[in-house]
Amino acid sequence: MTKTLIDKAAEPIANFVFAHGAGAGQNSEFMQQVATGLSNDNINVIRFNFAYMQLAQDTGKRRPPAKSEILLSEFKRLIDSLDSTLPFFIGGKSMGGRMASILLDDCMALACICMGYPFHPPNKPEKLRTEHLLGLAKPLLVLQGQRDSFGTPAEIASYGLPNTIEIEYLLDGDHSFKPRKASGATQEQHIQQIIQSSGRFIKQQLTF
Secondary structure, X not given: OOOOEEEOOOXXXXXXXXXXXXXXXXXXXXXXXXXXXXXXXXXXEEEEOOHHHHHHHHHOOOOOOOOHHHHHHHHHHHHHOOOOOOOEEEEEEOHHHHHHHHHHHHOOOOOEEEEOOOOOOXXXXXXXOOHHHHHOOOOEEEEEEOOOOOOOHHHHXXXXXXXXXXXXXXXXXXXXXXXXXXXXXXXXXXXXHXXXXXXXXXXXXXXX
């Protein structure tokens, strides 16, 4: 795994370990925007590349994600190496958020944020990735586009998710949070909403 990137807040109240999605690493525009926005809201953001992504960037050749067991092991190793003086949270975009949610109840993180949770592969609604969510004890925030092909509001409503999971939908957004022009919304507005909602959620957990 590559070295971490830390977007440091001026007066940090928490750390957020932020994992990337399957196809774009820690330096993607989305990851950078969210990290900058949260660090401006007094939250340190720790980004990293999973090893497969780092290798892809080093060689210039795209690679598929490693198996979940490997990704989880890498993620947990990073979490275990963290300075624990500040409360910390975990989360990520799509695949990274899913890995964080799997680790949530078995680590010291207070809560998790999933930005575009992959409830199932596109066009395969029967292949659900929800089993571990049903027994989740710690708080989880899911920020989901209304048109996300990995899980629509109607589908998600049928999963019987526990009340530890808060879901916020972004108007007409797809899996990249991009809305259609006719919706009147923009992708940039949605990213700002993600930053604001993530900051609010983190601060809520710190008040308990």
